[in-house]
Amino acid sequence: xxxxxxxxxxxxLKRDKYLVMMVLPCIAFFVIFHFxxxxxxxxxxxxxxxxxxxxxxxxxxxSNFERFFASPNAARVIGNTFIISFxxxxxxxxxxxxxxxFLSEIKNKYVKRTIQTFTYLPHFISVVVVVGMxxxxxxxxDGIVNNIITSLxxxxxxxxxxxGVFRWLYVLSNxxxxxxxxxxxYFAAVAGINPELxxxxxxxxxxxxxxxxxxxxxxxxxxxxxxxxxxxGWLLSVxxxxxxxxxxxxxxxxxxxxxxxxxxxGILNADFSYGTAIGLFNSLxxxxxxxxxxFISKRLSDTSLF
Amino acid sequence: xxxxxxxxxxxxxxxxxxxxxxxxxxIYIVVLLAxxxxxxxxxxxxxxxxxxPMAVLRREVVxxxxxxxxxxxxxxxxxxxxxxxxxxxxxxxxVGTAANIxxxxxxxxxxxxxxxxxxxxxxxxxxxxxxxSGGMVPSYMVVKSLGMLDTPWALIFPTAISAYNLIxxxxxxxxxxQELMESAYLDGxxxxxxLFRIILPVSKAILAxxxxxxxxxxxNEYFNPMLYLKSRELKPITLYLRDILVANQQSTVSTGGNTxxxxxxxxxxxxxxxxxxxxxxxxxxxxxxQKHFVQGxxxxxxxx
Numbered sequence: 220x221x222x223x224x225x226x227x228x229x230x231x232l233k234r235d236k237y238l239v240m241m242v243l244p245c246i247a248f249f250v251i252f253h254f255x256x257x258x259x260x261x262x263x264x265x266x267x268x269x270x271x272x273x274x275x276x277x278x279x280x281x282s283n284f285e286r287f288f289a290s291p292n293a294a295r296v297i298g299n300t301f302i303i304s305f306x307x308x309x310x311x312x313x314x315x316x317x318x319x320x321f322l323s324e325i326k327n328k329y330v331k332r333t334i335q336t337f338t339y340l341p342h343f344i345s346v347v348v349v350v351g352m353x354x355x356x357x358x359x360x361d362g363i364v365n366n367i368i369t370s371l372x373x374x375x376x377x378x379x380x381x382x383g384v385f386r387w388l389y390v391l392s393n394x395x396x397x398x399x400x401x402x403x404x405y406f407a408a409v410a411g412i413n414p415e416l417x418x419x420x421x422x423x424x425x426x427x428x429x430x431x432x433x434x435x436x437x438x439x440x441x442x443x444x445x446x447x448x449x450x451x452g453w454l455l456s457v458x459x460x461x462x463x464x465x466x467x468x469x470x471x472x473x474x475x476x477x478x479x480x481x482x483x484x485g486i487l488n489a490d491f492s493y494g495t496a497i498g499l500f501n502s503l504x505x506x507x508x509x510x511x512x513x514f515i516s517k518r519l520s521d522t523s524l525f
Numbered sequence: 526x527x528x529x530x531x532x533x534x535x536x537x538x539x540x541x542x543x544x545x546x547x548x549x550x551x552i553y554i555v556v557l558l559a560x561x562x563x564x565x566x567x568x569x570x571x572x573x574x575x576x577x578p579m580a581v582l583r584r585e586v587v588x589x590x591x592x593x594x595x596x597x598x599x600x601x602x603x604x605x606x607x608x609x610x611x612x613x614x615x616x617x618x619x620v621g622t623a624a625n626i627x628x629x630x631x632x633x634x635x636x637x638x639x640x641x642x643x644x645x646x647x648x649x650x651x652x653x654x655x656x657x658s659g660g661m662v663p664s665y666m667v668v669k670s671l672g673m674l675d676t677p678w679a680l681i682f683p684t685a686i687s688a689y690n691l692i693x694x695x696x697x698x699x700x701x702x703q704e705l706m707e708s709a710y711l712d713g714x715x716x717x718x719x720l721f722r723i724i725l726p727v728s729k730a731i732l733a734x735x736x737x738x739x740x741x742x743x744x745n746e747y748f749n750p751m752l753y754l755k756s757r758e759l760k761p762i763t764l765y766l767r768d769i770l771v772a773n774q775q776s777t778v779s780t781g782g783n784t785x786x787x788x789x790x791x792x793x794x795x796x797x798x799x800x801x802x803x804x805x806x807x808x809x810x811x812x813x814x815q816k817h818f819v820q821g822x823x824x825x826x827x828x829x
Contacts (some may be wrong), residue, residue, distance in 0.1 A: 229644045237716035238635035242647055245632030245686060249650055254681050256659020256667050318559060324552045336812050338558045340567070343807045345745035347763045348800055351770030355796065361584045376718050398740070400564060405817050427548045452656075461746045464771050478661065485662040486752065498660035509656055 263496035283496035300476040316399045319405035338399025350464040380469040408439040448516040452509035578757035582790040597794040614761040618743040625739040635693035679753035697731040737814040
């Protein structure tokens with residue numbers, strides 16, 4: 220039985236040998252750069268040393284994890300990861316929806332297209348440039364924002380060294396960079412609504428806002444829910460690439476997240492096993508969040524990601 | 526009650542129209558404001574790059590260039606490091622994108638062919654990587670053990686295929702009329718012929734999406750170069766920008782100023798022209814791809 224099944228499999232591989240050739244580099248890529256790194260996670264349970272390599276390093280059980288949870292950094296980085304992600308979600312999620320609803324109301328197609336072109340632009344800009352521009356604008360000595368503050372009689376603020384404003388800078392600049400791009404999908408959803416619904420509402424005397432809240436918004440709500448679930452699933456993958464450009468020792472307290480901490484200890488300090496252990500913990504929490512978000516969405520809306 | 530009596534008489538209409546007009550104005554203001562907020566930082570940067578360094582240092586430039594000058598670009602021309610890293614960025618973008626497109630298209634086609642026995646297992650494998658990743662340190666260890674550290678290949682191979690783009694491309698191929706491929710297959714055409722002669726010519730939309738997504742990724746990438754590259758001569762423009770903009774390292778550039786004040790203001794001026802040359806290519810190119818974005822984003826969302 221299995222033999223026959225096996226030979227049928229081999230037969231079809233032979234028949235589709237060109238397809239196999241095409242897909243082989245892809246398989247090699249995913250094995251080497253995605254699955255082998257997963258396997259490398261076992262060094263989280265070792266005291267890895269470069270000379271011994273992965274097969275001859277000493278096994279240390281869960282001690283790397285214990286070390287992480289015993290350090291004062293654990294509570295700080297886990298807390299920051301959740302707070303920054305939630306702030307980003309709560310403030311960043313509604314903006315593109317509102318923007319798409321408003322933009323859909325503009326009938327002049329040139330204005331509409333021009334605004335779209337402008338608002339998509341920041342999405343295509345490197346995060347280095349975005350953070351660099353923030354530094355220029357918010358410079359404590361000669362930034363334009365502090366110039367305004369001082370001319371109004373206030374005293375200049377060193378934004379990038381003030382722990383209290385770090386998360387706001389992070390979240391607001393994220394919104395600035397992405398609201399236009401994120402609105403594309405909602406905008407397309409609004410454009411796909413049957414115009415007869417609006418015509419019927421107009422006959423009933425519905426105004427612009429009534430139509431927006433009672434037709435547009437409910438019609439795009441499946442899109443909104445799907446994207447919300449995806450965002451919750453990805454909650455812990457905060458943009459640490461931006462964080463490590465923005466933070467410094469003065470703001471670690473509010474800025475340091477799990478992945479930026481992994482970068483510092485695991486790469487910069489070359490404490491490979493310890494860094495891997497923390498990264499593994501982060502992945503496990505992410506998987507739980509994704510599975511949880513998927514479970515809830517199945518229950519609530521019959522939409523599931525997988 | 527009133528509703529029943531509404532017949533569209535001319536007297537009733539002005540009221541509705543007026544209310545509508547206030548709403549229109551409000552919406553226009555919000556939308557134009559959103560456009561202005563996104564655009565202003567770019568205007569500010571461009572205006573500063575064309576102002577005299579003294580005006581830049583005094584922060585006199587707000588909207589339009591002050592004391593129009595190309596000094597900022599003259600200093601830029603003399604920065605060997607800028608041009609070397611700019612060249613590197615172009616190289617990474619061109620080679621990286623070409624490799625990305627080739628591998629993505631080559632893999633997406635077999636995964637869209639229903640009769641292919643590896644379709645399900647390989648697709649499964651790819652979807653898993655969307656949700657589970659090896660993590661930063663293990664990925665670094667793999668690149669290190671392959672001997673790619675501090676070589677250009679560290680920016681090409683580890684990011685050779687994006688699982689998301691691959692899935693989008695596969696979905697696009699699946700949405701094409703299957704009779705085309707089937708009849709060619711029955712006529713004895715091999716799969717390479719089918720892919721390159723029949724499918725790709727009708728897939729310009731998805732190719733456009735892939736080009737812009739991958740190229741922008743490489744152009745803007747800074748984390749992997751920071752992680753994998755040590756040599757100065759390999760660094761892309763983003764790392765140069767990080768040094769002068771974010772870390773504010775004046776020592777990395779030689780502006781040719783005589784006094785420390787002059788050096789300081791030439792350095793400030795240089796920041797703006799460097800941002801302009803980094804952002805400009807994308808700004809010029811991406812509007813041409815704009816009409817394909819919606820399609821690209823939509824296919825992706827429907828599938829995932």
